[in-house]
Amino acid sequence: MFNYILQLLVDTSFSWARMFIALGLSILLGLGIGIWAATSRRAEKVIIPIVDILQTLPILAFFPFVIYIIVAAIPGYIGINAAVIFLIITSMLWNIIFGVYESVKELPHEFMELAAIYGMGLKEKLSKIYIPASMPKVMGQSTLSWAIGLFYLVTSEIFSTSSKTYMVKHGIGVALTQLALSGNFSEYIVGILIFIVFVILTRLLFFAPLERYFDKHNMSNIQKTRGIHFVHLTKPRLKLKIPKINMPIKFALGKKRDTYSLSNEVGIKPKRRGYANLVYAALAILFVVAIVSNKTLFSYELSILVALLASFARVWFAFAIILLISVPLSVYLIFFSKRLGAYVLLFQIIASIPATIMLPLIVSLFVKMPFHSEAVAFSVYLLSGIWYVIFSILSQKAYIPQSIYEVKKLFGIKGLHAWKKIYIYAIIPGLITGAVTGIAAEWNASIVAEYFTSSGIGNGAVLTSVSIGIGKLLDLSLDNGNMVLMLLALLNFTIMIIVINRLVWKRLFNRIEDIYK
Amino acid sequence: MDLLNVENIGYSIGPVHVIENITFTAMKDEFVSIIGPSGCGKSTLLRIIAGLIKPLHGKVLYNGIKVEKPNRDISFVFQDFALLPWLTNIENVKLGLSLFDISEGEKERKAKLLFKKMGLEGFEKAYPNMLSGGMKQRVGLARAIISDPKVLLMDEPFSSLDELTAEALRTDVINMLRSPDIPVSLVIMVTHNVEEAVELSNKVVILSERPSHIKEIKRIELKYPRNKRSKGFAREVDHIYKVLTE
Numbered sequence: 001m002f003n004y005i006l007q008l009l010v011d012t013s014f015s016w017a018r019m020f021i022a023l024g025l026s027i028l029l030g031l032g033i034g035i036w037a038a039t040s041r042r043a044e045k046v047i048i049p050i051v052d053i054l055q056t057l058p059i060l061a062f063f064p065f066v067i068y069i070i071v072a073a074i075p076g077y078i079g080i081n082a083a084v085i086f087l088i089i090t091s092m093l094w095n096i097i098f099g100v101y102e103s104v105k106e107l108p109h110e111f112m113e114l115a116a117i118y119g120m121g122l123k124e125k126l127s128k129i130y131i132p133a134s135m136p137k138v139m140g141q142s143t144l145s146w147a148i149g150l151f152y153l154v155t156s157e158i159f160s161t162s163s164k165t166y167m168v169k170h171g172i173g174v175a176l177t178q179l180a181l182s183g184n185f186s187e188y189i190v191g192i193l194i195f196i197v198f199v200i201l202t203r204l205l206f207f208a209p210l211e212r213y214f215d216k217h218n219m220s221n222i223q224k225t226r227g228i229h230f231v232h233l234t235k236p237r238l239k240l241k242i243p244k245i246n247m248p249i250k251f252a253l254g255k256k257r258d259t260y261s262l263s264n265e266v267g268i269k270p271k272r273r274g275y276a277n278l279v280y281a282a283l284a285i286l287f288v289v290a291i292v293s294n295k296t297l298f299s300y301e302l303s304i305l306v307a308l309l310a311s312f313a314r315v316w317f318a319f320a321i322i323l324l325i326s327v328p329l330s331v332y333l334i335f336f337s338k339r340l341g342a343y344v345l346l347f348q349i350i351a352s353i354p355a356t357i358m359l360p361l362i363v364s365l366f367v368k369m370p371f372h373s374e375a376v377a378f379s380v381y382l383l384s385g386i387w388y389v390i391f392s393i394l395s396q397k398a399y400i401p402q403s404i405y406e407v408k409k410l411f412g413i414k415g416l417h418a419w420k421k422i423y424i425y426a427i428i429p430g431l432i433t434g435a436v437t438g439i440a441a442e443w444n445a446s447i448v449a450e451y452f453t454s455s456g457i458g459n460g461a462v463l464t465s466v467s468i469g470i471g472k473l474l475d476l477s478l479d480n481g482n483m484v485l486m487l488l489a490l491l492n493f494t495i496m497i498i499v500i501n502r503l504v505w506k507r508l509f510n511r512i513e514d515i516y517k
Numbered sequence: 518m519d520l521l522n523v524e525n526i527g528y529s530i531g532p533v534h535v536i537e538n539i540t541f542t543a544m545k546d547e548f549v550s551i552i553g554p555s556g557c558g559k560s561t562l563l564r565i566i567a568g569l570i571k572p573l574h575g576k577v578l579y580n581g582i583k584v585e586k587p588n589r590d591i592s593f594v595f596q597d598f599a600l601l602p603w604l605t606n607i608e609n610v611k612l613g614l615s616l617f618d619i620s621e622g623e624k625e626r627k628a629k630l631l632f633k634k635m636g637l638e639g640f641e642k643a644y645p646n647m648l649s650g651g652m653k654q655r656v657g658l659a660r661a662i663i664s665d666p667k668v669l670l671m672d673e674p675f676s677s678l679d680e681l682t683a684e685a686l687r688t689d690v691i692n693m694l695r696s697p698d699i700p701v702s703l704v705i706m707v708t709h710n711v712e713e714a715v716e717l718s719n720k721v722v723i724l725s726e727r728p729s730h731i732k733e734i735k736r737i738e739l740k741y742p743r744n745k746r747s748k749g750f751a752r753e754v755d756h757i758y759k760v761l762t763e
Contacts, residue, residue, distance in 0.1 A: 403597055404599065406564070406569055406599065407599050409587055410587045410592075410593050411612050411613055411615045411616060412615050413615045422601065514646070515602055515644050516602055516646075
């Protein structure tokens with residue numbers, strides 16, 4: 001009876017070991033790359049746009065490709081574990097880089113002058129200034145990284161390609177998938193409970209003490225006036241009294257950088273932009289010509305566009321429902337609840353339970369319904385995106401001055417009037433940040449939401465499969481080893497993300513930025 | 518007769534006693550300043566009078582009736598202006614009429630009139646962050662008086678401004694409050710600026726450091742407008758400094 005519990009504990013411990021190794025490496029890499037990008041203008045120009053694109057791509061799509069390379073280079077269990085850890089790092093790293101980059105960029109000018117006056121070398125600058133200054137944000141970002149990592153851990157421990165299935169020997173992702181598929185429902189539930197206990201213990205015993213320790217030096221905390229302690233599960237904002245949209249989002253939206261790069265932009269910018277536009281136009285023409293002139297490519301492109309459209313409808317429908325839930329909930333918590341801190345902690349724990357381990361459960365819940373694959377896809381999209389939106393809005397609370405609550409009370413602003421004059425506007429910056437990251441997370445989940453097979457475990461049954469969608473298309477192209485289709489799909493996908501960012505979010509952002517400044 | 522009675526007010530944050538047994542009265546046509554060292558709870562006291570915070574013990578009476586929540590007759594000006602950055606200046610001012618059942622057009626008309634009176638004409642459709650500090654506080658003041666309150670509470674209204682702007686605004690405020698079409702009949706202002714208190718008020722409540730109690734209630738009988746270089750003015754300032762530091 002207790003044998004399988006022990007087995008599950010061992011499996012979970014192995015998975016957690018992979019997670020900690022991946023987190024440790026991500027922090028080291030994040031510090032290195034982030035500090036480099038923040039201190040060298042040349043490195044900044046290359047690193048930041050690349051990291052920005054990497055964090056919006058569905059990383060899961062690249063899994064088999066990576067596995068081939070690593071497992072070929074390092075055979076045996078070491079190779080597989082190295083591959084899994086590598087894959088988890090690809091989900092954890094990007095926001096840590098942005099956290100470090102932001103921290104170093106935000107450092108007061110005087111610190112650098114201080115370093116110059118005392119003749120600090122690189123080693124001293126790193127140990128005395130850059131790293132200590134970055135650690136509070138690194139810890140904040142690590143909670144987010146951990147949650148994203150858990151999402152991918154479960155799917156990365158087993159992966160199959162057209163020819164072969166790889167899986168780690170011990171891992172909770174493997175164990176849960178096997179239990180669910182073999183119909184061991186009670187054991188599957190026990191497995192999920194053990195997973196949740198591990199999540200809570202990690203939160204309480206690992207992240208909470210470290211955050212408390214590093215937060216003592218967090219400069220942005222000095223100005224905070226309210227009593228609630230926020231662990232940023234969303235990306236943190238700059239230290240401003242009035243809400244401001246964070247830097248990574250600004251980059252994602254193609255917003256011009258802060259003052260330090262202004263001098264560089266004067267004069268050169270228009271000409272360079274002209275060249276860039278020319279290059280884009282040339283690439284676009286080349287792309288269209290290539291597709292139109294090649295029959296196969298043309299049929300690929302058509303099917304990709306139809307698939308994108310279908311997934312787009314799913315993602316945005318789920319997002320609309322996310323808004324309907326998270327906006328009233330967040331407004332209630334920010335403006336009326338006295339126990340916001342407790343709710344945030346509870347939400348953080350729930351949010352750390354990845355949709356991917358719930359997938360077998362979700363599938364079995366809907367399996368008898370008509371359109372059950374659509375219901376599964378909707379649930380996974382919803383679960384993947386909703387916490388980004390909620391946490392992002394809630395973190396806005398720290399930027400709402402106390403006097404706004406007093407104005408509301410003093411002048412008796414209530415009900416619909418309060419929604420129109422206060423609530424909506426007060427949460428908008430957090431809402432935009434949450435929307436961009438939440439929708440990106442939804443897209444990231446498309447590969448598990450729309451198509452999921454048990455091929456890793458043996459019988460290869462298709463558990464859920466929508467009729468058409470970009471996630472399914474990517475999955476199938478990988479299964480069939482059709483790299484051309486996959487790359488073309490990823491290209492279309494990336495273009496779509498960039499176009500939406502510019503057309504929707506950037507405009508919204510520009511409209512409010514001057515007012516909130 | 519007494520317009521406002523502050524009776525035996527006490528307040529603490531957790532185990533820390535902030536305010537201990539504060540009692541004073543204020544009458545019609547008075548300008549009362551509350552002055553004390555920083556952290557002594559003056560702003561908290563003002564919020565208790567406004568009905569924004571409940572005291573630990575004691576009570577505030579307005580016209581003999583206990584103040585337990587914000588009241589139409591009592592308005593408030595904030596140190597940091599507290600303008601909603603996402604609403605235009607005129608929308609911010611109209612917020613002051615939220616509790617009143619009057620038409621949107623009437624609100625607009627009243628607000629426009631007030632903008633004219635306060636030298637804010639032309640800034641109706643602009644947003645607060647496009648204004649200077651002095652102009653922002655004028656908007657804050659307009660919002661506070663648009664509802665024709667009887668009592669105006671001001672929490673360090675000039676301390677976020679540079680000295681020249683503050684001086685100009687102080688003069689304007691004094692003139693405005695004395696004009697017959699403004700029905701404000703009592704002002705209570707929190708400040709840490711002794712000269713400001715002497716320039717504006719006819720009663721100064723001097724508080725001690727935490728836990729704060731009243732050290733002295735000083736009446737100032739000098740005639741308005743007050744000459745800051747006169748001997749009488751200097752005497753009052755010196756006296757308050759002495760009480761504050763002893």
